[in-house]
Amino acid sequence: MAGMSPLFRRKTAPHERLVTLVRKPGCHLCDDAQAVVEKVSTDLGVPFELKDITQDQVLHDRYWEQIPVVLIDGEQHTFWRVNEERLRRALTD
Numbered sequence: 001m002a003g004m005s006p007l008f009r010r011k012t013a014p015h016e017r018l019v020t021l022v023r024k025p026g027c028h029l030c031d032d033a034q035a036v037v038e039k040v041s042t043d044l045g046v047p048f049e050l051k052d053i054t055q056d057q058v059l060h061d062r063y064w065e066q067i068p069v070v071l072i073d074g075e076q077h078t079f080w081r082v083n084e085e086r087l088r089r090a091l092t093d
Helices: 028-044 057-066 084-092
Strands: 019-023 048-052 069-072 075-079
Touching (some): 028 084, 075 084
Parallel strands (some): 019 048
Antiparallel strands (some): 019 069
């Protein structure tokens, strides 16, 4: 639905969304991002998953210089620092 006019987009319920955090072990920014993703996802009932960039060559090639990276429904939402309110808005608007 990306790129579609907001007039024609169906609003997706939070529990139908998926947040993916692309991270690596030993990354303090990743730990901070995970805390925000877990809090917002739990509050809203949104499922989330963690992906280890060191275990996935495609993710490594695409996001190595941006980790941590947050994806919403497979689309990049943000990288490096995760803003709780911005993530919350993206999942509820």
